[in-house]
Amino acid sequence: MFSPQGPSLRELVVQALSSVERGYDLLAPKFEHTPFRTPDSVLDATADALRPLGPFGKGLDVCCGTGAGMRILNPLCQGRITGVDFSTGMLAQARRAHPDAEWVQADVRALPFAGAFDLAVSFGALGHFLPAERPSLFAGVYRALRPDGLFAFPIVAPPPITSGWYWALLGFDLVMQVRNAVWRPPFVMYYGTCPLHAVRNDLTAAGFTVTTVPLTALGRREDGSPRCRLVLARRT
Incomplete structure (x- = not known):
């Protein structure tokens, strides 16, 4: 699937029928060859938006996976x-790719840090958390940051209802709901559970001051609005 180096259809099915942690352990060796890996265009646009706000001291990639976020943390942080991630397999790949970074295995809903970082980023992870789990995630990131520290992550605008992508993503979420209703352990991965207004409310409740900036390099929708925004949540 996806490329000659990517996972087979059978491997993806086995992953989807596993827990989130076990699924990513299985996918880790081939994760870089799937569309699930954050595209470099998103990483570069995020770096461009954050660069004027830096330089930063220590940096943290929340739900780091195989370490793609190091592409921007390394030049931004002094x-x-x-x-940090909970998948052993993903962290093993990250260590091989970035041996100079520090890697921590932990459940990000209970981050083991306090006042340690100036910048935290996260890419493509919010869909792995149910809405009721976001407050604990954001509270942990808040604790992990130093005063005036920044938590940044891109969030994509939902496609219009007339778009084929709208119905494809809705269909995916419905399939996952049925899968989790009839199969254990659950595999939490949804595309429609983290709209910007809900994420902003949860961040504000955790104590952050929240702004957004458009990532115009990633294009605009038909109505002229940006396809993607960078959420900037500052610990004040």
Whole structure:
């Protein structure tokens, strides 16, 4: 699937029928060859938006996966950079790709840090958390940051209802709901559970001051609005 180096259809099915942690352990060796890996265009646009706000001290990639976020943390941060994830397999790949970074295995809903970082980023991870789990995630990131620290992540605008992507993503979420209703352990991955207004409310409740900037390099929708925004949540 996806490319000759990517996972087979059978491997993807086995992953989808596993828990989130086990699924990513299985997918880790081929994850870089799937569309699930954050595209470099998104990473570069995020770096361009953050660069004027830096330089930063220590950096943290929340739900780091195989370490793609190090592409931007390394040049933006003058101090130690750290990745945290709960998948052993993903962290093993990240360590091989970025041996100079620090890697921590932990459930990000209970981050083991306090006042340690100046910048935290996250890419493509919010869909793995149910809405009721976001407050604990954001509270943990808040604790992990130093005063005036920044939590940044891109969030994509939903496609219009007339778009084929709208119905494809809705269909995916419905399939996942049925899968999780009839199969255990659950595999939490949804595309429609983290709209910007809900994420902003949860960040504000955690204590952040929230702004957004458009990532115009990633294009605009038909109505002229940006396809993607960078959420900037600052610990004040």
